[in-house]
Amino acid sequence: xxxxxxxxxxxxxxxxxxxxxxxxxxxxxxxxxxxxxxxxxxxxxxxxxxxxxxxxxxxxxxxxxxxxxxxxxxxxxxxxxxxxxxxxxxxxxxxxxxxxxxxxxxxxxxxxxxxxxxxxxxxxxxxxxxxxxxxxxxxxxxxxxxxxxxxxxxxxxxxxxxxxxxxx
Amino acid sequence: xxxxxxxxxxxxxxxxxxxxxxxxxxxxxxxxxxxxxxxxxxxxxxxxxxxxxxxxxxxxxxxxxxxxxxxxxxxxxxxxxxxxxxxxxxxxxxxxxxxxx
Numbered sequence: 001x002x003x004x005x006x007x008x009x010x011x012x013x014x015x016x017x018x019x020x021x022x023x024x025x026x027x028x029x030x031x032x033x034x035x036x037x038x039x040x041x042x043x044x045x046x047x048x049x050x051x052x053x054x055x056x057x058x059x060x061x062x063x064x065x066x067x068x069x070x071x072x073x074x075x076x077x078x079x080x081x082x083x084x085x086x087x088x089x090x091x092x093x094x095x096x097x098x099x100x101x102x103x104x105x106x107x108x109x110x111x112x113x114x115x116x117x118x119x120x121x122x123x124x125x126x127x128x129x130x131x132x133x134x135x136x137x138x139x140x141x142x143x144x145x146x147x148x149x150x151x152x153x154x155x156x157x158x159x160x161x162x163x164x165x166x167x168x
Numbered sequence: 169x170x171x172x173x174x175x176x177x178x179x180x181x182x183x184x185x186x187x188x189x190x191x192x193x194x195x196x197x198x199x200x201x202x203x204x205x206x207x208x209x210x211x212x213x214x215x216x217x218x219x220x221x222x223x224x225x226x227x228x229x230x231x232x233x234x235x236x237x238x239x240x241x242x243x244x245x246x247x248x249x250x251x252x253x254x255x256x257x258x259x260x261x262x263x264x265x266x267x268x269x
Contacts, residue, residue, distance in 0.1 A: 003193070004178040004179070004191075005179075007177045007180055008179050008183065009179075010247040011253075013247075014247040014248075014253065017249075026180055026184070027180075028183050028184070029184060029185040030185060031185065031227075032185050032226040033187065034187045034188070034224070034225065034226035035169060035170045037170050037220050037221060040221070041218075041220055041221050044220070046217075069258075069262065070262065070265045093197065094262070096196045097196045097246055098253075098255070099251050100197070100198075100242050101198055101203055102203075103197055104203065105203035105204050107201065107203070107206060107209045108197065108199075108200055108201055108203040108209065109198060109200055110200075111200045114209060114213055118213070124217070152169055155169060156169075160169070162171065162172070162220050163172075164171075164172060164216075164217070165172065165186075166199050167173065167174075167199065168199065
C-alpha cells in the first residue's frame with residue numbers, strides 16, 4: 001500500500017477549523033459497472049474529460065471566456081478542440097496543491113497532446129477531435145444527472161470507445 | 169462506456185468506487201505526471217491506459233510507484249494552518265460563488 005494523504009479526514013478537520021459546520025459528503029459508492037473495451041486498446045478511439053477549470057486564451061494571451069472556478073446547477077460541458085495550442089489554454093483551478101504546482105504545464109493534468117501523439121504512434125486507435133471540459137461542483141447529483149449524460153452523448157457522437165478522466 | 173480515472177487522491181477515489189483508476193501519489197493537480205517531465209507524464213499515461221485492458225474487477229485502483237520528492241513534507245503540509253489550501257482571495261471568491269459571503 002502506497003503511503004498517501006488522507007484527504008477526506010484532512011479536509012474535514014481543516015474546514016471544521018475554518019468554521020464550517022457541515023462536513024462535505026464525498027462521493028461514496030459500493031458498486032460500479034465495469035464496461036469492457038469493445039476491441040483492443042490499439043484500435044480504440046479515446047476521449048478526454050478534465051475538471052481543471054480550463055480557459056482558452058486568445059492570440060495575445062487574453063482569456064476568451066470568463067474564468068469559472070465552481071460549477072452551478074446548469075449544464076456546464078464545454079468543448080475544447082484537441083488541436084488547440086497548449087500555450088493558449090490555462091487552468092483557473094483552485095483545487096490543486098498551490099504550494100507544489102502552478103498548473104503551468106498542461107501535460108501534468110491534461111494529456112491531450114500526448115494522447116494525440118500516441119494515437120499517431122499507433123498505441124491507441126485514435127483521439128477525439130474535442131476535449132470535454134467540466135467544472136468542479138459540490139453537487140454529485142448535478143454532475144451525475146446533468147453533465148455526465150451530456151458528456152456520454154457527445155463522446156458517443158464523436159465515435160469514442162473509451163474515456164480518460166483526469167480530475168483535478 | 170469504459171473509463172479510466174487518473175487520481176492523486178487515493179481515499180477519495182476509493183470512496184467514489186470508480187471502475188478503474190490509476191493512483192499516482194503526487195500533489196493534487198498532477199494526475200498524469202510531473203510538470204515539465206514528458207517522460208514521467210508518458211509513463212503515467214501509458215500505465216493508466218493499460219488498465220482499460222487489464223482490469224477485470226470494478227473498483228480496482230492500481231498504484232504507481234513514482235515518487236514526487238524524497239521529502240514527504242508536502243503530504244503533511246497540505247490542508248494545514250501552515251499552508252492554507254486556498255489563498256484568502258480564493259476563499260473569499262468561493263464563498264461568493266457559493267452564496268455564503
